[in-house]
Amino acid sequence: MHLDHPVTMPQRHIHSADPQRPDGSRRALRIGVGGPVGSGKTATVAALCRTLRDRLSLAVVTNDIYTQEDAAFLRREAVLPPERITAVETGACPHTAIRDDISANLEAVEQLEQALTPLDLILIESGGDNLTATFSRGLADAQVFVIDVASGDDIPRKGGPGITTADLLVVNKTDLAPYVGADLDTMRADTRRQRKDLPFVFTSLTSDDGIKPVVDWVTECLAARRTGVTR
Numbered sequence: 001m002h003l004d005h006p007v008t009m010p011q012r013h014i015h016s017a018d019p020q021r022p023d024g025s026r027r028a029l030r031i032g033v034g035g036p037v038g039s040g041k042t043a044t045v046a047a048l049c050r051t052l053r054d055r056l057s058l059a060v061v062t063n064d065i066y067t068q069e070d071a072a073f074l075r076r077e078a079v080l081p082p083e084r085i086t087a088v089e090t091g092a093c094p095h096t097a098i099r100d101d102i103s104a105n106l107e108a109v110e111q112l113e114q115a116l117t118p119l120d121l122i123l124i125e126s127g128g129d130n131l132t133a134t135f136s137r138g139l140a141d142a143q144v145f146v147i148d149v150a151s152g153d154d155i156p157r158k159g160g161p162g163i164t165t166a167d168l169l170v171v172n173k174t175d176l177a178p179y180v181g182a183d184l185d186t187m188r189a190d191t192r193r194q195r196k197d198l199p200f201v202f203t204s205l206t207s208d209d210g211i212k213p214v215v216d217w218v219t220e221c222l223a224a225r226r227t228g229v230t231r
Contacts, residue, residue, distance in 0.1 A: 029122070031122070031123055035129070036130060039151070049123075051211055051212075057120045058123065059085070061124045062086075062088070063089075063094055063126050084112070087108075095126070095129050098126045105124060121218070131163055134166070144166060148172045150176045165198075170201055171191060173203075174203065174204045
């Protein structure tokens with residue numbers, strides 16, 4: 001696993017991250033964004049950056065196995081200044097770097113905080129993974145899991161920790177439902193059954209306000225953090 005150089009810190013982190021920095025100041029809220037390959041994680045991160053960049057100080061860490069493709073895409077799209085986007089090459093299954101050995105991601109987050117302080121929000125995008133992918137609470141304060149309609153309307157029914165336990169589930173690409181034979185009502189009912197009281201949103205990032213439900217949720221997370229309320 002490496003950032004731009006080798007990192008060898010095999011300790012497994014399982015405890016919640018300290019909300020304060022070593023100097024006693026409050027650190028940025030960290031939100032992890034995970035989901036299967038092609039579900040729209042990078043598009044979701046890009047849309048969040050475009051919407052929030054004028055009102056918040058934010059940065060992004062992307063994860064890919066052997067490349068920095070997602071970070072390069074975000075830089076090409078100019079969603080944030082390039083110094084606010086950094087990449088981790090995991091060199092292994094994506095969930096390893098966000099749940100089991102989070103050292104490289106923590107290093108990336110801490111470097112951003114030191115260089116850009118004060119930051120309000122850091123988005124940590126996982127590489128594409130399966131329905132079991134979750135973030136260590138030592139890395140992310142909250143986690144978003146993105147699935148998409150084009151993968152089949154049975155995806156919510158299949159469950160898995162990503163779907164059932166993420167702080168927010170995003171069902172993306174609803175505009176494709178007529179073309180892939182997906183029943184959105186079925187997906188909504190299955191999602192509600194799997195999630196119970198946990199929040200979920202249906203989105204289409206091709207529409208002008210498609211990211212708004214996710215923006216609203218992120219804004220609520222930030223407000224809760226400022227007031228000391230646990231979501």
